[in-house]
Amino acid sequence: MKYMATYDMMEAMRLTNQWLGATAQAFGAHPALALSPNPMIKMMAAWGEVTERTFSRMVAKPDWNIPTVVGEDGRDHVVQVQKVMTRPFGDLLHFSVSDRPLMPRKILLVAPMSGHYATLLRSTVNSLLPDAEVYITDWHNARDIPVSVGKFDIEDYTLYLANFIREIGPDTHVIAVCQPAPLALAATAYLAAEDPKAQPRTLTLIGGPIDPDAAATDVTDFGRRVTMGQLEQMALQRVGFKYAGVGRMVYPGLLQLASFMSMNGETHGRAFSEQILRTAKGEAGDHDRHNKFYDEYLAVMDMTAEFYLSTVERIFKGREIATNSFVVDGKLVDIGKITTVAVKTVEGADDDISAPGQCVAALDLCTGLPDSKKASHLEPGAGHYGIFAGKSWRNNIRPVVLDFIDANSDVPEPKKRRKSAKNVTQLRTTKTG
Template identity: 80%
Template sequence: MKYMVTYDVIESMRLTNEWLGATAKAMSSHPAMAMTPNPMFKMLAAWGEVTERSFGRIITRPDWDIHTVVGEDGRDHVVTVEHVMEKPFGDLIHFKVSDRPEKPRKVLLVAPMSGHYSTLLRSTVSSLLPDAEVYITDWHNARDIPVSKGKFDIEDYTLYLVDFMRKMGPDSHVIAVCQPVPLALAATAYLAEEDPNAQPKTLTLIGGPVDPDAAATDVTDFGRRVTMGQLEEMAIQRVGFKHAGVGRMVYPGLLQLASFMSMNSERHSRAFSEQIMRQAKGEASDHDAHNRFYDEYLAVMDMTAEFYLSTVQRIFKNSEIAKNEFVVAGKKVDIGKITNVAVKTVEGANDDISAPGQCVAALDLCTGLSDAKKASHVEPGAGHYGIFAGKSWRKNIRPLVLSFIDANSSTPTKRRKPKLVKTG
């Protein structure tokens, strides 16, 4: 019961801060306040605006906001989201572009389950849509999944990827981002033995902890310092009465958000201070750069306790993927069995979450793969976010990934100038 009390207390604190922000904004923006020419009221109203929006966004699932894509015919084509496969803890969705011939490139984006929604990859999806059929793993918030649906750990996650890859078929190309990188590698190896014909043509691994010991970061150091008992006591809570998943043990997204923000606390504090000043001066807008970023960054979801704890135990502490000792459903997965899937790794030189060396370790594990089917890239000056959604992705990494896909497709696709994707 203490875990549930903690969960509801934290939710009460969030609601209180959202209310305080709304109250400050309403009181300071009242017409009567205009009679007193004191800039403090503008500052208080600006603080209230930013505070209310920030704490409200924490429990709001962002929309995809991808409405149209410009086709080769120069026309806007409507984009709709269709659910290809629905499962209790996550769906496989397809961004269907209406009235456009199907693209030969068929890409599956494996989104991380690390506290944020799959919409964190919205810009990645947008950048790929003009040149590919784009599918993505859309993970559900654990607080909204009834306890009756059972558990979900990293083995279940891996088997979900296996099912999604089977559904996609052998002419697909998988791009895994961050946390699921080692599990996407394991899922491909699992298929190599169980269903070789369902393997994708290529596997691109971006900034993931295949071997966390290859390069230390604050994330890997934390995993080493705490025991599993300490971690469970500190991080795990039981979903409160407000949600459909009441009683489910989870790692709350708010705790994950707090840990990520603490890694760059000065930068985040400065960003919010500057936004309050812009708001007070009337220079802020609903969709300015600050709001576009933090509307997504602050929207967090809970992970099941068993998924979070098994990830720390088996990926970071025991290094089961790095040692090629990972077991799924009682079967040892041998990454050396991958022989036909071309594998490429992408790392950011300034990545402080999955440092260079952690991801490229995947290539050494692929002992059954020829050098011709292996590739790696380290992006100079790029941090963790930039390698899949920032300027580095748009200008350098995306073209390299598409070229890698084409080079390992049976029918290479003619490259063309990228078209604009309109987002709301």
């Protein structure tokens, strides 16, 4: 019960801070206090507004908020988020653009399962929508999944990816961002051996820990010095009675968020202090730069305990991908079996999460792939976030990735006019289990 008590205690602390913020905001806005010219009253209300917003966002799943995209005809086309495949631990989503011809490029974005929702890649999706049919993996919050559904570890994750790629079709271009890069590589190798016709056309790996030992970071140092027993004792908790996943062992999103923020504590502290001052002066907005970033950054989700532990033990400690010894469903996944899928790696020179060298190691593992189908890109001055969502992505990396996709694509078939939304065939839902 101690694991459940700890989980509920963290939730109680979050709710208390949210309540304190809302109380301070309401108290500072009381008409009676308007008689006093004391600036501290405005500061109290501003502190309350920022605090309430901060702690309430920690348990809210953000919306995609991509209403339209501009087409080649210069018109705004409505974007609808459709579920192509539904599974217990994650869905395959398609951003369907109404009244636009089908785009020849089909891109599957593999979102990380590392504490944040797939909406962390919203700007990445936005940047690709004008030029491609975009799909994405939408992982579910473990706290909302009943224990009766079963486990979910990195082998299950790999099989999910293989099934998603099969569903979209063999002309898929996969882009894996950060944490799922090694598992996307494994899923591609798995298809190469088990279902060659379902392999994707290209695989782009962005800032992922293919070989964590290739370049040391705080993340890899943590993985080496902490034992699996210590992780089980310190990091895992059992979901409380408030959620559908009551009793499930998880690595809580709130704990992951605390870890993220501690890495740049001074920067985050300054950002919130400045936001309180802007709010007190009336200069802050609901969608200003601070709120736009932190509404997404603070929205965290729980991971299943088995997924978290198997990631640390098999990817970071055991280096099973780096040593080509990864096993899925009792079968050794030989990365050397990849012989036709073009593979590209993207790294940021200033990435402090997956340092340069960790991701490009994938190319050496692809022993069955000719050099003409291998490519790499190192972006100068780019950090971890910038290589998939920042200025570096928009101005430099995105064009390079699209050129790589086009260079390894067949001549596209003639475009077909998309049917209206009301005529779209009901999407298939796969059975669980």
